[in-house]
Amino acid sequence: MVAYSLSSETLSVPMKLFTKNRLRLSEELASKVSRKAFVFLEGGKETFRGNTSDAAYVFRQESNFHWCFGVTESDFYGAIHVKTCKAILFIPKLHPDYEIWDGKIHDLEHFKTKYEVDEVHYICDMVNVLKSAADELLLLRGYNTDSGRYNEPASFEGIENFKTDLDLLYPAISELRVFKTPEEIEVIRYANKISSEAHRAVMQSIKPGLFEYQMESLFQHHTYAKGGARHVCYTCIAASGNNAAILHYGHAAEPNSKQIQDGDMCMFDMGAEYYCYCSDISCSFPANGKFTPQQSGIYNAVLKANRAVMDAVKPGVLWTDMHLLSEKVLLAELKEMELVVGDVDEMMAARIGAVFMPHGLGHFIGIDTHDVHGYPDDAPTRSSLPGLKSLRTARELKAGMVLTIEPGCYFISKLLNDAFLDEDKAKFLNREKIRDFMDFGGVRIEDNVVITESGCDLLTDVPRTVEEIEAEMQKSDMKLTMF
Ligand code: GLY
Ligand code: MN
Ligand code: MN
Numbered sequence: 001m002v003a004y005s006l007s008s009e010t011l012s013v014p015m016k017l018f019t020k021n022r023l024r025l026s027e028e029l030a031s032k033v034s035r036k037a038f039v040f041l042e043g044g045k046e047t048f049r050g051n052t053s054d055a056a057y058v059f060r061q062e063s064n065f066h067w068c069f070g071v072t073e074s075d076f077y078g079a080i081h082v083k084t085c086k087a088i089l090f091i092p093k094l095h096p097d098y099e100i101w102d103g104k105i106h107d108l109e110h111f112k113t114k115y116e117v118d119e120v121h122y123i124c125d126m127v128n129v130l131k132s133a134a135d136e137l138l139l140l141r142g143y144n145t146d147s148g149r150y151n152e153p154a155s156f157e158g159i160e161n162f163k164t165d166l167d168l169l170y171p172a173i174s175e176l177r178v179f180k181t182p183e184e185i186e187v188i189r190y191a192n193k194i195s196s197e198a199h200r201a202v203m204q205s206i207k208p209g210l211f212e213y214q215m216e217s218l219f220q221h222h223t224y225a226k227g228g229a230r231h232v233c234y235t236c237i238a239a240s241g242n243n244a245a246i247l248h249y250g251h252a253a254e255p256n257s258k259q260i261q262d263g264d265m266c267m268f269d270m271g272a273e274y275y276c277y278c279s280d281i282s283c284s285f286p287a288n289g290k291f292t293p294q295q296s297g298i299y300n301a302v303l304k305a306n307r308a309v310m311d312a313v314k315p316g317v318l319w320t321d322m323h324l325l326s327e328k329v330l331l332a333e334l335k336e337m338e339l340v341v342g343d344v345d346e347m348m349a350a351r352i353g354a355v356f357m358p359h360g361l362g363h364f365i366g367i368d369t370h371d372v373h374g375y376p377d378d379a380p381t382r383s384s385l386p387g388l389k390s391l392r393t394a395r396e397l398k399a400g401m402v403l404t405i406e407p408g409c410y411f412i413s414k415l416l417n418d419a420f421l422d423e424d425k426a427k428f429l430n431r432e433k434i435r436d437f438m439d440f441g442g443v444r445i446e447d448n449v450v451i452t453e454s455g456c457d458l459l460t461d462v463p464r465t466v467e468e469i470e471a472e473m474q475k476s477d478m479k480l481t482m483f
Contacts, residue, residue, distance in 0.1 A: 001014050001016075002014070002015045002113065002114065002115075002116050003015065004070060004072070004275050005228070006228035006230075007228060009226075009228065010227060010228030010274070011186070011187065011190040011228075011274060011275075013070070013183075013186075013187055013275050014183065015070060015115060015116040016116070016183065017070065017181065017183040017184060017187070018067070018068060018069055018070040018115070018116075019087075019116060020181055020183065021067050021068060021176070021181070022068055022069075022080050022085055022087055023085050024176050024181075025039060025068070025080065025172060025173060025176060026039075026080060026081075026082050026083070026084075026085040028172045028175075028176060029082045029138065029168060029169075029172055030082055030083060032168055033082050033083075033136065033138065033165075033168065034135055034136055035083055035135075036081075036083075036133065036134055036135035036136065037081075037082045037083075037134070037135065037136040037137075037138060037165075038079045038080060038081055038082065038130065038133070038134040038136070038137055038138065039068075039079065039080040039082060039137075039138045039169060040077070040078075040079050040130075040134075040137040040138060040139055040154055041064060041065050041068060041069075041077065041078045041079075041140060041154055042062070042065070042077055042153075042154035042155070042156075043061060043062055043065040043069075043071060043073075043074065043075065043076040043077060043078065044059065044060065044061050044062035044065060044074055044075075045074055045075055046059055046074040046075060047059075058230065058231070059072075059073075059074045060231055060276070061074075061276055063276065063367040063368050063372075064140055064173055064177075065078060066276040066367055067173065067177060067367055068080065068087075068173075069087070069089065069115055069117070070115060070275070071089065071115060073091075075092050076089055076090060076091055076092075077089070077090040077123060077126060077154065077156065078090070079130065079134070079137075081133065081134075082138070086118045086119070087117040087118050087119075088117065088118060088119045088120070088121065088129070089111055089112075089115060089117050089119075089120045089121075090120075090121050090122065090123045090125075090126045090129075091108070091111055091120060091121075091122060091123065092122070092123055093122040093123065093124055108120040108121065108122070123156070126156065126158075127156075127157075127158035127161065130162065131161065131162075134162065135163065136162065136163045136164070136165060137154075137159070137162045137163070137164050137165070138164075138165050138168050138169040139153035139154050139164050139165065139166055139169060140153055140154065140169050140170050140173065141153040141166040141167075141169075141170055142170030142171070142174065144372065145374055145375045145382070145392070146363075146370040146374065146392050151170075153166055171373075171376065171377075174372040174373040174376070175373055175376060177366055177367065177371065177372050177373065178364060178366075178371070178372070178373050178400075178401060179398070179400035179401065180366060180400055180401075180402050180450065181400075184277065184366070185402065185450055185459075187274060187275060187277035188277050188278070188279065188365070188366065188402055188448065188450075188459060189459050190227075190274055190277075191229065191233075191271070191272055191273055191274045191277050191278060191279035192279045192281065192448050192459040192460050192461070193227075193461065194222075194223045194226060194227025194228075194229055194272055194274065194279075195219075195223055195227075195229075195270065195271050195272045195279040195281050195460075196281065196460055196461040196462045197222065197223075197226065197227070198218070198219045198220075198222035198223045198226075198227075198270070198272065199219070199268065199270065199281060199283045199462045200462065200463070200472060201218055201219070201222045201482070202215050202218055202219055202268060202270075202283075203283065203285060203463070203469065203472045203473050204472065204473065204475050204476055204477060205218055205482050205483050206260065206266065206287055206289075206473070207260075207287070207288070207483070208260055208261055208262040208263075208264070208287050208288055209259065209260065210259070210260050210483060211256075211257065211258070211259050211260065212238040212239065212240055212243070212256035212257060212258050212259075212260060213238065213255065213256040213257055214483070215238045215256075215260075215266075215268060216236040216238040216250070216256045216270070218482050218483075219232075219236060219238075219268070219270045219272075220232060220236070220272075221482070223272035224272075227272060227274065228274065229272035229273060229274045231272070231273050232270065232271060232272050232273065233271050233272065233273035233278035233279070233280065233368075233369045234271065234280070234369045235250045235251055236250050236256065236268075236269075236270040237249050237250040237256075237267070237268065237269035237270065237282075238250060238256040238266075238268050238270065239256075239266065239267045239268070239269075239441065239442075240258055240260045240261070240264040240265070240266045240267075240287060240441070241258065241260075241261060241264040241265070241439070241441050242439055242440075242441050243258055243267075243441060244265060244266065244267035244284070244410070244440075244441030244442040244443070244444075245410045245411055245412045245413075245440075245441045245442045247358070247359055247408075247410070260287045261287065262287065262288050263286075263287070263288065263292075264286070264287040264288075264441070265284065265285075265286055265287070265295050265298075265440060265441050265442075265443065266283075266284065266285055266286070266287050267282065267283075267284045267408075267441065267442055267443060267444050268282065268283050268284075269281070269282040269444060269446060270282075271369065276367050277366065277367060278365050278366065278367065278368065278369045278371075279365075279448055279459075279460075280365055280369050280404050280406075280446060280448060281446055281447070281448065281460050281462065282406060282408075282444040282445060282446030283445075283462055283463075283469075284299060284302070284442075284443040284444060284445060285469045285473065289470060289473035289474065290470060291466050291469075291470065294436070294437070294440070295440075296466050297333075297337050298337075298409050298437075298440065298443050299443050299445075299466060300333070300466065301329075301330055301333030301334060301337070301409060302330065302407050302408060302409050302443045302444070302445050303445055303464060303465070304329050304330075304333055305325075305326040305327075305329040305330045305333075305407040306326070306405055306406075306407050306445045306447065306464075308325055308326065308329045309322050309325055309326050309361065309405050309407065310405055310447070310449065310456060310458065311455075312325055313397055313403075313405070313449065313451060313455060313456045314397065314451070314452075314453075314454060314455045314456070315396075315397055315398050315399050315451060315453065316396060316397065317396065317397045318380070318394070318395075318396050318397075319361070319362075319391065319393055319394055319395055319396075319397060319403075320380065320383065320388060320391065320394045322361055322362075322397075322405075323360060323361040323387065323388060323391055324348065324353075324388075326357070326361050326407040327348060327353030327354075327357065327387065328344060328348060328353075330353065330356065330357065330407060330409060331344050331347050331348065331352060331353055331356075332344050334356065334409070337433070338430055338433050339429075339430055339433050339434055339437070340352060340428050340429060340430060341427075341428060341429075341430055342427065342428045346428070347428045350424050350425055350428060351385060351386040351387060351425075352419075352425060352428050352429070353387055354385075354386035354387030354388075354415075355415050355416065355419045355425065355429075356409045356410060356411075357387060357407060357408050357409060357410070358386065358387060358390060358410075358412070358415060359387075359390045359406075359408065360387070360388075360390040360391035360392055361391065361405065361406065361407060362403050362404035362405045362406045362446075363391075363392035363393060363403065363404055364392065364393060364401065364402065364403055365402050365403065365404055365448055366402060370392050371402075373393075374391075374392045374393030374394070374395065375393065375394065376395075379393075379394065379395045379396075380394040380395065380396075381394065382394060397451050398451060399451050399452055399453050400450070400451065401450070401451045402448065402449070402450050402451075402459075403448070403449060403451070404446055404447065404448055404449075405446070405447050405448075405449060406444055406445065406446030406447070407444070407445060408442055408443060408444035408445070409442060409443050410441070410442030410443075410444075411434070411437045411438055411439075411440045411441065411442060412442075413438060416429070416434060416438070445464065446460075447459075447460040448460050
């Protein structure tokens with residue numbers, strides 16, 4: 001079996017995962033195109049660390065190209081004959097000096113075997129090869145509703161000789177990417193496994209006095225050294241104390257640089273990707289290993305929301321309803337804690353949920369962390385209401401979708417101060433009580449699940465109850481700890 005694996009210790013991923021994806025794509029397009037139509041894709045390009053630098057970033061494949069071919073090298077093109085599903089790769093002809101600086105130059109046969117495709121040619125022969133076989137090229141051109149960006153369709157010298165279509169491919173491939181095959185789910189499960197272990201390593205190693213970036217480093221070390229994951233699939237959020245109220249903490253202007261204090265609540269949102277398949281996991285826990293009543297109160301409120309959604313998801317359920325369910329559970333718990341007052345349904349109508357959880361409940365995950373096609377043309381559109389408008393999909397759930405479930409509760413001064421000044425909201429907020437929490441930061445509990453015929457399958461494996469977390473933090477497994 002031809003498969004990808006970094007070593008005998010890491011997951012082996014068969015190339016048939018990609019053969020199957022190509023077959024699904026061909027079947028989807030077959031009735032809509034001519035006999036000689038080809039899907040044509042441009043792989044990711046090598047990119048450099050500055051306008052004039054010759055130092056390249058570590059390459060990560062373009063997501064649609066990966067979905068079709070599983071190619072790890074940069075600067076390839078790929079084509080699929082829709083009617084027969086014949087797969088062709090086009091590879092750069094490398095300068096002989098490549099062998100001095102970069103390693104062995106492999107021949108065409110090597111890549112044909114490595115990726116189990118039907119043909120491999122050099123890019124310099126691409127126009128002639130395509131001209132003899134294709135009367136139309138289907139190119140990828142579409143809008144990503146998460147990034148707000150269009151992708152550039154494939155281009156090459158001589159493309160003007162071909163009839164091209166920009167409309168068919170993007171919706172077809174994006175919709176197929178929403179539904180994961182069993183082979184794909186196994187890779188996402190593995191990304192979850194190694195990231196879950198790394199989160200445990202962080203929990204066992206953390207102590208006040210260490211720095212947030214050291215926890216980020218430990219996570220990355222663990223997922224790479226033990227799991228073979230060269231990349232994390234988004235910038236690690238290793239937030240302690242007040243920083244946990246910064247939803248996307250960890251970027252260049254907030255680079256996980258605070259020293260962790262005794263009494264801090266931590267919110268670590270970190271996920272590795274393996275062979276371009278992502279995980280996205282958030283764990284929240286006290287830095288010193290023991291929850292205070294205040295910390296366990298907020299934590300348990302969020303956990304209850306997480307578990308209520310996990311129990312309710314199944315085919316036919318609307319994701320927007322799951323968001324509202326998580327808000328309702330959270331607000332009922334905050335009412336028990338006397339942070340909010342009044343009728344929960346009225347609070348929901350006044351969008352109080354979004355004061356404490358401004359982000360969406362969760363999103364599709366796959367080859368992209370925020371995976372594609374949350375808002376296709378024939379699905380519910382994006383809400384304009386606070387909280388709901390941040391959802392990356394409003395779709396009805398179906399078996400085979402993989403999503404995150406990530407409710408949170410944050411004490412974000414801007415949102416709370418704005419709400420105190422808004423009489424429609426202020427009447428539900430117990431200002432005196434909330435004042436005690438203004439330095440709390442926040443809690444997010446984020447799991448990854450596959451929707452099944454009857455519910456969901458949980459892929460994430462980290463301690464979740466207060467008792468489980470406190471027990472984990474007492475452990476000192478030498479395989480996991482670093483400091
Ligand atoms: N880590 C980004 C997110 O949770 O969506
Ligand atoms: Mn996350
Ligand atoms: Mn997420």
